[in-house]
Amino acid sequence: xxxxxxxxxxxxxxxxxxxxxxxxxxxxxxxxxxxxxxxxxxxxxxxxxxxxxxxxxxxxxxxxxxxxxxxxxxxxxxxxxxxxxxxxxxxxxxxxxxxxxxxxxxxxxxxxxx
Amino acid sequence: xxxxxxxxxxxxxxxxxxxxxxxxxxxxxxxxxxxxxxxxxxxxxxxxxxxxxxxxxxxxxxxxxxxxxxxxxxxxxxxxxxxxxxxxxxxxxxxxxxxxxxxxxxxxxxxxxxxx
Numbered sequence: 665x666x667x668x669x670x671x672x673x674x675x676x677x678x679x680x681x682x683x684x685x686x687x688x689x690x691x692x693x694x695x696x697x698x699x700x701x702x703x704x705x706x707x708x709x710x711x712x713x714x715x716x717x718x719x720x721x722x723x724x725x726x727x728x729x730x731x732x733x734x735x736x737x738x739x740x741x742x743x744x745x746x747x748x749x750x751x752x753x754x755x756x757x758x759x760x761x762x763x764x765x766x767x768x769x770x771x772x773x774x775x776x777x778x
Numbered sequence: 779x780x781x782x783x784x785x786x787x788x789x790x791x792x793x794x795x796x797x798x799x800x801x802x803x804x805x806x807x808x809x810x811x812x813x814x815x816x817x818x819x820x821x822x823x824x825x826x827x828x829x830x831x832x833x834x835x836x837x838x839x840x841x842x843x844x845x846x847x848x849x850x851x852x853x854x855x856x857x858x859x860x861x862x863x864x865x866x867x868x869x870x871x872x873x874x875x876x877x878x879x880x881x882x883x884x885x886x887x888x889x890x891x892x893x894x
Contacts, residue, residue: 705887705888708885710882764828766821766823766883769820770820
């Protein structure tokens with residue numbers, strides 16, 4: 665069965681430090697992969713997506729993610745974190761095809777220290 | 779601007795009462811989705827609809843019902859059979875072949891439902 669694992673429930677980084685949020689997936693076919701961000705009490709905003717091609721994808725707000733098929737991973741990175749990046753981050757795998765569903769990880773809550 | 783509107787933002791339900799959450803989109807998307815979000819559990823799919831007058835159960839459909847009479851609207855009813863309805867509910871939409879055409883799901887700002 666398809667699944668997504670985000671092993672870090674909560675991460676705290678200092679402002680200006682680099683960030684890496686981990687995501688591992690289980691999916692039989694070529695995955696469609698997404699990272700979303702959620703501010704408190706808000707909906708989800710798409711940061712970036714991977715469908716095919718270049719395994720390093722660039723997103724909004726200075727985020728990037730690298731697809732590594734051999735490790736079944738799609739980790740999110742940012743070289744320098746800003747206080748406004750504090751939020752919850754969700755990795756998701758899309759089933760595509762006729763069902764077109766998303767399977768979400770349980771999220772990683774990012775806190776940013778001044 | 780195009781987007782997804784969910785209302786109300788906060789909703790309270792009494793025991794034994796059905797309540798309906800509204801979701802409207804003006805993105806001209808065919809597919810619409812309802813998710814439930816609980817702390818520490820991510821998002822779980824309740825129902826989804828690929829086209830008007832058709833919908834399918836997701837992973838946690840028990841105690842919920844939906845309708846899809848118009849392309850723009852996909853209301854969710856939380857029935858009295860749902861014994862633990864307190865959660866944050868998110869509506870999303872995408873083109874019917876969203877993944878294949880590189881179109882992800884777009885989300886509304888959610889409705890928080892609580893029990894009185």
